[in-house]
Amino acid sequence: MEIALFIENFKDCFNETAADSINENTIFRDLEEWNSMMALIIIAMIDAEFGKVLTADNIRESKTVKDLFNCIATQ
């Protein structure tokens, strides 16, 4: 599983955030568009695109986009 593909799918979840402002080191909670609904959208995207489970604890304990990727990369 490639992080680049994960980041592309992550970017697609956002409507108002410029795609080039998101990379693996982005602190996702600092994105203006981030909120609890975005968390659900990310969980749904990961389920749909990668067949993996991102838990509530994964999101709470993650800081960057790469942290989220790491949570599911080893599943």
Added chain:
Amino acid sequence: MPLFSVSNIQIKSVAACVPSQTEDNQSFELLNETERNLFIKTIGIRYRRIVESGITAADLCTKAANAILTNNNLNREDIQVLIFVSQTPDYLIPFTACIIQDKLGLSKNCMAFDINLGCSGYVYGLSIIGALLQNMPGAKGLLLVGDCSSTCISMQDKSVAPLFSDAGSATLLEYKEGEQMHFHLQTDGKEFDDIIISDGGMKHPFVSDSLLYKEIAIGQVRNNLHMKLDGMKIFNFALREVPGNVAQLLEYSALPKDQIDKAYFHQANLLMNERVRIKIGLPEEKVPYTLYDYGNTSSASIPLTLCAYPIQSQNVLLSGFGVGLSWGSALVNLNEADILPILTY
């Protein structure tokens, strides 16, 4: 494994009732305009129905039950079982079904009791009343299922307030040779506090501190008498458990998936329900939604959706999932069911 069938019981009629007062999530001030639009598009809820003070789930269910009794010109003496499924009873003591039994003018020869269940309550309730009635040839039963969740949510909590709506329902069941309903019911109490009102029960009785409002996060202010909901955990729970539950039910009942005529899910949120639908493998046109107009009506959401999108069909899938955590699915025959239009209180 709680996979089982109920024999010789038919769903005869379904009615649902909502309050007339409507709230519009486009006016929900704790979300900004962008968030409101995202919420309505993603979670799928635009309008919510809210009871006036003093009106309860029992009142909504009673109106729905009266409509069924009148519409079917039933002798009230014939109702021998009355079950009220709700998390918002009239009183802590006594149980609410006894009050409804009196209001409906049912006879003393009627067993009546409550069940405390939420999102899965309609499916559980059908299985219980069906199992009772199958041993009572000639008897009829009323399953009343509903909640007024608006009475126990904080309007200052954006994680809960724009979701919940009030509704009640009634379902008439009766003995009929040859009928079968199939059920698969499950529970995982490890995550009982994912949806919880922590105070006011016997574990944490009401104290003055129960009324203290706390800011959990920005836009999330509530006290311990208000409902708390962990949306992310519930989301993952539904994706993890519901598709497998339905698959096992279909295997048990030997019904090929493509022979399901319609599937009525608990109306939780559109994003989650759509993932569940896709994972089960059901086409969009077979899964109706009432989320936009009526929100998450807890235990009443399945019968409410039946009334909004009535069907007379043999292979109907019902699936409820949520608080408990509790989930269950049923395959029922609605070929001869008289499904009434949604009533307003």
